[in-house]
Every structure is written in C-alpha cells, then in structure tokens.
Amino acid sequence: MSGLDKATTESASLHGSYAWTDTLKGVQFGPGCITTALPKLLTTLGAKKALIVTGRSLREKTDVVKKVEDILKQHDTFGATFHEIGQHSPIADIRKGHQVFKNVGADVIVAVGGGSPIDASKAILYFHHQEKGGPYLHQIAIPTTLSAAEYTIGAGYTDEEGKKVAVSSPELAPAGIILDAELTLATPERLWLSTGMRAVDHAVENLYRPLIPPPVKYLCYSALADLFKYLPQSKADSSDVAARQKLQIASWMSLWPIKLEKYSALGLSHALGHKLGATYGIPHGITSCLTLAPVVALKADTASDEDKEWLAGVLFYLRKPSTGSVTEDVRKLSKEIDQLVANLGLRSTLTEYKVPREDGSKIAALAVGSTSDPEYPRVVEILEELY
Incomplete structure (x- = not known):
C-alpha cells in the first residue's frame, strides 16, 4: 500500500460524522476536529451563548478547557466556565451550575470531561426546563473519557444523602457530540x-x-x-x-x-x-x-x-x-x-x-x-x- 493510500484509509476510518433524528443532531469525530466541529454544531443549534461545564482538574491541570474557551470566544459565543462538578455529579454542584447558567444568559451547555460533567449538564438542563418551561435547551458534549454518558437520555447524580438519583427525557440527550482524541491526551491513565x-x-x-x-x-x-x-x-x-x-x-x-x-x-x-x-x-x-x-x-x-x-x-x-x-x-x-x-x-x-x-x-x-x-x-x- 502506498503512503497516500494508507493515509486515505486511516483518514476514512478515523474521521467522519454521523447524524440521528430528534435531539441528537450530529456526532463529529477525528483527531483535531474540535476547531471545526464546535462552530458547526453551534451554528446548527442557533446557539448564542454557551456555558462550559467541566471539572476542576480538567480546568486547572490541562489546556483542554482553554482550547474550548478560545474557540467559543473566536465565535463570540463564550458565556462562562463552571468547573465545580465533582465525581458522581453532586446535586449541590448542579444547583450552582444552574445558577451560573441563568446568570450568564446561556442558551447551550458545552460539557467537557467525563460522565460527571456530562450528566450534570443534563441535570442542569432538566431543572432549567422544570423552572422555566418551554423547549429543552441543548448540550454539546466533548468527552475526554470512555464512559459514554453522552449517548444516553438519562442523567445520574448524587442527592444530599449520597444516593444515586436519575432523571430522564429524550430531550436530555446531547444535541451534539465531539470525539476529538487529541483532547484525551491529558486524561490520567x-x-x-x-x-x-x-x-x-x-x-x-x-x-x-x-x-x-x-x-x-x-x-x-x-x-x-x-x-x-x-x-x-x-x-x-x-x-x-x-x-x-x-x-x-x-x-x-x-x-x-x-x-x-x-x-x-x-x-x-x-x-x-x-x-x-x-x-x-x-x-x-x-x-x-x-x-x-x-x-x-x-x-x-x-x-x-x-x-x-x-x-x-x-x-x-x-x-x-x-x-x-x-x-x-x-x-x-x-x-x-x-x-x-x-x-x-x-x-x-x-x-x-x-x-x-x-x-x-x-x-x-x-x-x-x-x-x-x-x-x-x-x-x-x-x-x-x-x-
């Protein structure tokens, strides 16, 4: 196989997109795809201002969140970053995140990290819908682990007593998912x-x-x-x-x-x-x-x-x-x-x-x-x- 043929084969197997009906508008995948995939999904959703929801370690110990912030700023859609989501998505963290979501006037969440921020984002959107009514607002998920929370319609979180609680709705499935392997390089082994x-x-x-x-x-x-x-x-x-x-x-x-x-x-x-x-x-x-x-x-x-x-x-x-x-x-x-x-x-x-x-x-x-x-x-x- 020639070098060109090999490169083409690898590109075809590692890059591409997939779309599904209802809430999920698209999955974009491929190393480095974040730079084009995130603006594309924001445009598809008609999003005006985004709240990034992530964890403290990812925000403070890697440059992953900054990369996402920079892309949002370039497209004038950055609202704020909330980085206080702990393991198992504690309800107290979700409530804080929901307040920040409302304070900045966000209309979309960009969740960055593993299952905790992705599920927490679903819960924030669920509680926002319960409070405000109207159509559910959307999440774009950028996973940096392999937990696959982005492919479900449910959100698991931890209540005040430390018990696992779940909310579920088809509208809670992320509207967009970005699988960029380069963003996973900083994930602890x-x-x-x-x-x-x-x-x-x-x-x-x-x-x-x-x-x-x-x-x-x-x-x-x-x-x-x-x-x-x-x-x-x-x-x-x-x-x-x-x-x-x-x-x-x-x-x-x-x-x-x-x-x-x-x-x-x-x-x-x-x-x-x-x-x-x-x-x-x-x-x-x-x-x-x-x-x-x-x-x-x-x-x-x-x-x-x-x-x-x-x-x-x-x-x-x-x-x-x-x-x-x-x-x-x-x-x-x-x-x-x-x-x-x-x-x-x-x-x-x-x-x-x-x-x-x-x-x-x-x-x-x-x-x-x-x-x-x-x-x-x-x-x-x-x-x-x-x-």
Whole structure:
C-alpha cells in the first residue's frame, strides 16, 4: 500500500460524522476536529451563548478547557466556565451550575470531561426546563473519557444523602457530540483505561439487555473487539492518538444511541456499580472492573439460552477458540474480561475503597431488587469475593 493510500484509509476510518433524528443532531469525530466541529454544531443549534461545564482538574491541570474557551470566544459565543462538578455529579454542584447558567444568559451547555460533567449538564438542563418551561435547551458534549454518558437520555447524580438519583427525557440527550482524541491526551491513565472497562461493561451487558435489536448487538461485538485490542495498546503508548480515536468510536458503539419502546436497564454489573459508586466513592469505571467478570460468570449459570449464545459469540470477535460448550464459552469470556482488567493494571478490591463487609447483603438486595430474587444469594457471594 502506498503512503497516500494508507493515509486515505486511516483518514476514512478515523474521521467522519454521523447524524440521528430528534435531539441528537450530529456526532463529529477525528483527531483535531474540535476547531471545526464546535462552530458547526453551534451554528446548527442557533446557539448564542454557551456555558462550559467541566471539572476542576480538567480546568486547572490541562489546556483542554482553554482550547474550548478560545474557540467559543473566536465565535463570540463564550458565556462562562463552571468547573465545580465533582465525581458522581453532586446535586449541590448542579444547583450552582444552574445558577451560573441563568446568570450568564446561556442558551447551550458545552460539557467537557467525563460522565460527571456530562450528566450534570443534563441535570442542569432538566431543572432549567422544570423552572422555566418551554423547549429543552441543548448540550454539546466533548468527552475526554470512555464512559459514554453522552449517548444516553438519562442523567445520574448524587442527592444530599449520597444516593444515586436519575432523571430522564429524550430531550436530555446531547444535541451534539465531539470525539476529538487529541483532547484525551491529558486524561490520567487510570481514568482513561477504567472508563474503557466501563465501555466493555456497556457492550457486554447490551448483549443480554431486554429490547436491544440484533444490529446493535453486532455493534457491541465490534466495540468489544476494538476495546480488547486498543485498550492495551493505549496503555503501552499513551501518545497513540489513533488508538485513542478508535477507542472513542468503540465507546460510541458500546452504547449506541437508540430509542426504546420502554425503559430497559443494562444489567446486574451496572446495577451493582450504581449501588457501589456514589455511596462508597468508587468511580464507575472501577466498579465495572470489579463486577463485570463475576457477573458474566454468574450468567453462565442463570442466563437464558439465547442470552448465553450472544455472550458466547464474543469469543469469535476476540479471535479466541470456542470450548465447544456455550456455557463454558461464557465462563471463558468472564476469564478474558478478568485478564483484561489485570493487564490494564486495574485490579482492586472493595477493601481498598473501605466498603464495610457487612454491607454486602444490603448492596446485593438493592442491586437485584429484593432478597427473594433467585440471583440474590449468588450476588452476595460475588461481593464477598471482591474483598
């Protein structure tokens, strides 16, 4: 292949755009695309003044937010930057952000960072709509992690008691998403890789999530193939922008935007993560590292035959030989996930995060719904093994 042909192939695979109906107007992706993508989305939305919502570390320790500010200033749409969104999007931070949004007269939020600022921005827009009425205002999401919060219509945040709360509406989905891998270079390694495991969690649990159509499940297969390939590659060379861009696209495929007829929760690994995350201060990427492999092992025994077939099918996309048994293939997938966590240096325990051992039964009951659920005893065992 000539140098020109190779460059063209790489460009075609790493640059482009995608649009969907309703709220999401477009996804722009490619290294360096922020300079053209952000003005384009602002014009599409007819936005006049933007509030940047982000976290303190990203604002103070990197130049990512300044790059976004400079672009907004060049196009006379910069209102202010609110950089007080903490982990798990505390409600107090959201209320402060909402007040700043109103004070500057913003009509759009540009969320920069991981799941916390993106979900916080959804919550700000939700509360703004509750207060002011009229059409929902919009968010443009610029993720710097692989958590994929930008592809959902829900916003999870933490209330005054430290409990996870959610609001949801189709209008809360970001109106624009910008995947610029160059902006992820400053993301700390542990955060980058662990949110990559969160994307693995999304893709795996979508394979047995109710109401997900087969085409989306095949996207999840492709997402898993790339996540298993490029997460180790990104760990080995953190400056590999192409690998980072492919990981951002894999994260997108892991939680592809889709309108469902009714609400459909992802699965047990996510349920456990939600109960562990905000309550005990564990990042959601790390909860996926803890819970996904043992949950998949559990599914080898408890899932329907159809769900087992979908899970077992992952091995083909990972280029791993089948054991000859669907059930054993699901167990093998669990081991592959566990090994990936180990290879990425992300092994941890509930002890490290000071989760009281006696809380295990309560966490299990909350995750499955009740102590009478058939999976409850096994989930208690899973949590016990995580210490």
